[in-house]
Amino acid sequence: MKIQFAPSEVPLHRRLQTASVLQWVYSFLGLAPTCICLFFYLLFTRFWLISVLYSVWWFFDYDTPARGGRRVPYLCGLKVWKYMRDYFPIKLVKTADLDPRQNYILGFHPHGVLVAGAFTNFCTYATGFPQLFPGLTSYLLMLPLWFRAPFFRDYIMCAGLIPSDKESAKYPLSKRGGGNAVVIAVGGAPEALDAHPGTYNVLLAKKKGFIKMAMEHGAHLVPVFSFGENEVYDQVGNQRGTMLRWIQERLQSIMGISLPLFHARGIFQYSFGLIPYRRPITTVVGKPIRVERNEKPTAEQLDALHQLYMDELSNLFEEHKGNYGVDEDTHLNFV
Template sequence: MKIEWAPLRVPLARRLQTLVTAVLTLTFFTLPLLACLIVAVIMFYGGIFIRTLMLVYFVYIYVDHKRNYSILEGNGWMINRANRVYRNYRDYFPVELVKTVDLPPNRNYILASFPHGILGTGTCVNMGLDISKWLELFPQIRPKVATLDQHFRTPLLRDIVRWWGMVSVSKESLVRLLTKSNDPKHPDNRDGFSSNAVAILVGGAQEAMDSHPGKYILTLRNRKGFVKMAIRTGSSIVPTFSFGEVDIFNQVANPPDSLLRRFQSVVKKLTGISPLIPMGRGIFNYSFGFLPQRRRIVQVVGSPIDVVKSDQPDAAYVDKVHGQVMEDLDRMFDQYKAKYISNAKNSKLIIQ
């Protein structure tokens, strides 16, 4: 394979963006395993005092998750959600955020986010790591990103993802967030915000397995849990689409009937995580490595779909709202693809 090397003369700003992206990408891929390994080493080699502290920490995790599902109220410490480090990560691609309509802060929202891609980079940057652009476009609305509940039961990992504004995707956690009062005078809203917006990467690990450059394949047709949650909590559903998300990584070919796909499906069923083999670029070359490619990602935030609140969602009504979400995503893709992705004429949206 011919290696395409990066030029020697690269502006310092781009070098810094590459360095930050390398560190963060390696962190994202290894953090769950690394957190467990660090805890194991501490427990094995630590003295009685260190082990006692760790046991106290384990009890705290259990109690805190039992009490409030490990939710970090408000936006947390802004230094963890908007700083120069994360701005370099945003600018590496770059990641952009586009508002199509205003979202009034008098209700809570579920952002049905597509596609997942390998890491869900667009959504996680705009609503997790660097929320400055979000707060500029959608004032008084707290952005959150929902991820696997097991992350919040893992020592060290839980604290890091909480700092990034992530919350558990469990039903209990979502209900707690999405039923918060929208009254500006409520004690929960003393931070000046009166609304919560929780992004759910609906396609999850299944959709990640279908992520290949230029292919927009959504796992949605049989995913209706987020619609039921919206109806139960009275939250509006906002479809969002991240153009370019699938282009920053390729992955080893895994057709539906391949041995690799069957292995990935088994692991996903057992753990909730699909073991992907991503292929990107290197720090000093553009041909192979673990870094994502520099490809523009544009997250377009669509119009809210209001729902009628009901503790027992009617199946026909769920199907109706779910169908509207699919229609809106299809319309958004056709409306914006020519503006935000190359080869738009041959790009099609597949919803399965």
């Protein structure tokens, strides 16, 4: 394979964009293991007291992720996230107003490999979420596993990330006065295995937990589709029914995380690596679906709202797909 190296005269702003994405990829893939190793390493050095004191802090702070986390607005507004936004670039599109007196569940589709669009739009201020939706605070759900990593848990909470378990997701929705938007990548880790360029598979047909949660809390549902989310990485062929897919699904059921074999470009060359491609991501936030509070919905009511949500997501995709390079004959495939 011939390696295509990046030209030496790349402008500084593009190098900064690549550096910002590099730190994000490392944070997503390697920072948690690094923090765990550092925690135990310090115990066997003269700095052992750091880990001991952190353990005490962790004990008293253990429930914070399940109680809305601890967002730090200053960190969400750092310029590094604007460089990351411009790398792809990533854009947030508003199609309707969201009343800040209400609480919302935003269903994010598709998951993609590393949910770059969800993180940039709803965990940072780089694409203007506070200006587009004034009065709303967004909370992106993440696997609870990552909140068990020392130091790392504090870092991800700074960006408004909270665990994806039921109790943690309910906390912002139970607050009176509204103004909270819980963002759920509905397809979750399993959907990442379908994140191939040019595919529009949405793992939603049997996903009704977030629908029930919306009904129990009277939180309005908002479909969100992120065009280009599946385009930033290539993935080794793992069609359903293949041995690789069986192994990946088996490991996912055991560990709770999926292991897509993805690749794109490197830091100084364009031929291979884990840095995503520079391909645009446009996240379109649809109009809200009004949901009346119903603490004990029947199966029929749940199915009806679930079908309405799928219809609205499909309509959102059909309405906007022509603006973002999707063929007219391409439609969402609900799995």
